[in-house]
Amino acid sequence: MTAPRLLVLQPSQSDPLAELGTWLEAEGIELHLVSLKDEPAPxxxxxxxxxxxxxxxxxxxxxxxxxxxxxxxxxLSNAVARKLPTLAICLGAQLLAVATGGQVRKGPQGPEVGVLLVAKRDSSANDPLFADLPFTPDVLQFHSDEVHLLPPGAEHLAASPKYPNQAFRVGSxxxxxxxxxxxxxxxxxNWAAKDPVSAACARPQHFDQDFLAEAHRDLAEVWQPFVARFAKMVRGELSPAGCLGTQLPLV
Structure with a gap:
């Protein structure tokens, strides 16, 4: 049987697949990496x-x-239209939002940086990827822009006090x-060294090697199973979410 194949769009060499690639390959997923700066997109x-x-x-x-x-x-717009399982991270999430009718802007409260918590929204209880996450999972933040308005019909899945649109689903x-x-x-x-102004917005210990090592162990405990569920969706073993929007009563 042919392994499922994912297109991986990499906008910057500073943000490689890293652990995400390791987790996906462990799930039997074939990865086709395209460095957008260096080669044409399909x-x-x-x-x-x-x-x-x-x-x-x-x-x-x-x-x-x-x-x-x-x-x-x-x-990304084509992926939504074709109902292909898609995972867009940080800039990727902003590109997904813009591509499907949302809005992105410079975050008015400044950069959000460090190992922080996000809180799941009520709608996440019915989402195939988010339902089994802890209510307030640890995440790694390092961004200055925000998704200001979600795309029409998008499901809001997680928020933080500083910037509410932390996770969302477009389509199924x-x-x-x-x-x-x-x-x-x-x-x-490396990000902290390249952008010390943004890094200064985090608590100092958040860039201590031992702190980061422990934090990434905690992140893996939560997010590796999440990625495994995404891989199951790619393999067709986990059904995508149902239709979005207001559910009218049947008459």
Missing amino acids: ESLDGYDGVICLGGEMGALDDAEHPWLADARRL CAYGLQFHIETTPEIVL
């Missing part, structure tokens, strides 16, 4: 069973400097996560 999603879109330091609409962002938005199986679940301590320390 014309279509033919031959793929799902899509991953990672993060990056650019903005979701910085097309003048990064014209390939339009290709990423096109592919396209997920946007404003936070990171894929990182290693080394990746986070």
Whole structure:
């Protein structure tokens, strides 16, 4: 049997697949990585069973400097239309939001950085990926922009006090996560070194090597099973969410 194949869109070398790739490969998923800065994006999603879109330091609409962002938005929109399981992280979530009618802006409360909690929304109880998560899972935050308005019909799945639109689902199986679940301590320390202004918004111990190592062990306990559920959806073993929107009574 042929392994399910995911298209992985990588906007920046600073945010690789890392742990996410390890977890997906352990689930028997084949990964086709496209570094958007260095190679053209596929014309279509033919031959793929799902899509991953990672993060990056650019903005979701910085097309003048990064014209390939339009290709990423096109592919994410196509993934939603084709009901392909999709996982979009940080910048990826912002690209997914914009591609499907949402709005992204510079976060008015400044950067959100560090190992922090998000809280699930009530709607997550019926979501195939989010239902089994703890109510307030740990996440790794490192962003300055926010998803200001969710796409029409999107399901709001998780929030934080600083920026409410932390996780959402568009359609039946396209997920946007404003936070990171894929990182290693080394990746986070590299971000802090490259962007000390944003890093200064976190508590100082959040960039201590031992603290980050322990935090990533905790992150793996929560998010590796989440990724395993996503892999089951890609393999067709877990049904996507039902139709969104207002459910009218049958007469």
